[in-house]
Amino acid sequence: MTLCKRLIARLDIKGSRLIKGVRFEGLRVVGDPCDAATLYANSGADELLYVDAVASLFGRNSLSDLLRRTSREVFIPITAGGGVRSVKDAADLLAAGADKIAVNTAALESPELITNLAEAFGRQCVVASIQARRTADGAWVAMKEAGRERTGRDVADWIKQLNQLGAGEILLTSVDQDGTCSGPDEDLIAVASSIARVPLVVGGGFAEVDQLNTVLQHPQVSAVSLGAALHQRRLNLETVKYKLTGSVSKIPLRHVAHGVSTSSRLDELKEDYSLAELCIGVIDYGMGNQQSLVNALQCLGAEIVLSDQTNQLSSCDLLALPGVGAFPKGMSSLRSRCLDTWLCQEWVASKKPLLGICLGMQMLFESSDEFGESYGLGVLQGQVKSLPAFDVDGQSIILPHMGWNRLIEGSASLFDNSFEVIYQYFVHSFVATEVDPASVMFHCNYGHHPFVAAVRNGSIAGFQFHPERSGLDGLRLLAMTCRELISPADMLLE
Secondary structure, eight states: OOOOBEEEEEEEEETTEEEEEETTEEEEEEEOHHHHHHHHHHHTOSEEEEEETTHHHHTOOOOHHHHHHHHTTOOSOEEEESSOOSHHHHHHHHHHTOSEEEESHHHHHOTHHHHHHHHHHOGGGEEEEEEEEEOTTSOEEEEETTTTEEEEEEHHHHHHHHHHHTOSEEEEEETTTTTTOSOOOHHHHHHHHHHOOSOEEEESSOOSHHHHHHHHTSTTEEEEEESHHHHTTSOOHHHHHHHHTSTTTOOOBOOOOTTOOHHHHHHHHHHHTOOTTOEEEEEOSSOSOHHHHHHHHHHTTOEEEEESOHHHHTTOSEEEEOOOSOHHHHHHHHHHTTHHHHIIIIIITTTOOEEEETHHHHTTSSEEOTTSOEEOOOSSOOEEEEOOSBOTTSOBOOSSEEEEEEOEEOTTOSOSSOOOOOEEEEEESEEEESOOGGGEEEEEEETTEEEEEEEEETTEEEESSOGGGSHHHHHHHHHHHHHHHHOGGGOOOO
């Protein structure tokens, strides 16, 4: 089954304002970023991209407050970039609600930053941003400082280097076409598609559905970022998706409920699947996006304890172990807080509910070979290994597995009847293997390879995807699973 292509809403920020220019110049205010984020998310955006447009000039990023506000209202993935110069800068943005980190200027000046970020958070978290300007000889030069300064580095050579440094995704923006709504630089996209070995997001100049259709046909192009065309209302995401999934192009895209109010659906969900009167502990061990999970659970009515202290977590009804990052660093962080022993010998041994998400799910298993052999918590049987690099026909598979994929029910499904078609957001390169089929809640296909997407064994469950970033369907899955783990008899079945 094919991974969905993505439409990403790009929001350039200056201070607290949404701005947009043409070719990265003449920046003007076009609205409020939170209002725009909510509008685009409700219209069908698959992700949001926040870029602090002046951060590199002033040597700091001011997106943290905006990320916190947005992630309380929006439940789709968010990439944040601009002025990120260190692992700490990235950690701060992830803690505020970002799911991925985009870097440009600092990576051009110190390419090892890409590797350092990948080792700290996992390569799936690292987006290498390239601002490409066409040169007189028909090539492209990588720009820095928000598209203002030439680096002398050839874009094609830089992409090849990024493949080796550990970037999980490449965001390629044409400076020449940015903000013009005059069409993308198709030559640039063709060249980049031929050499990129990770998911490729392209932007700059898009304003017509036909342009999107043409570019999304490239196998290497995973997504298109849209800015000016959305702000100027030249494109409507709901309409674009309807046309792209039609009988002519059949681009695989995440389904959007056409003409249905997202706010009304959210109100119904919070009423039907409320987690009110439940206390859920979110284990804070310094690995990424725990705030996104906190926001989702609070939206569903739960009382949240965010802590790494066992005396605070021990009184909760359920514990959630989230995480964005690399397996060895995650286990090291748990061990440094003595949480690994406490979880295994006290919490799980007492058959208390535990839910792992993404990295948190992977650490429930016995071991992982990410960056060498590492031991996990071992509360579930199985080993974590890399997704295959090649399909059954010998064609290379793009890694990381990044985007929206369809869930297929397994034998441990929580539901009596077949669940409707549901897509959830994935961002990973490693998966659980040698898992007992009787404990698989959901699996997915990537290429022609099936992999475990969710597991459940007694009071322990895990999601390889991010339900807290997978829209209303993700929130519903999250709520239903929490309720089932805490009190199976009270489970609402559809």
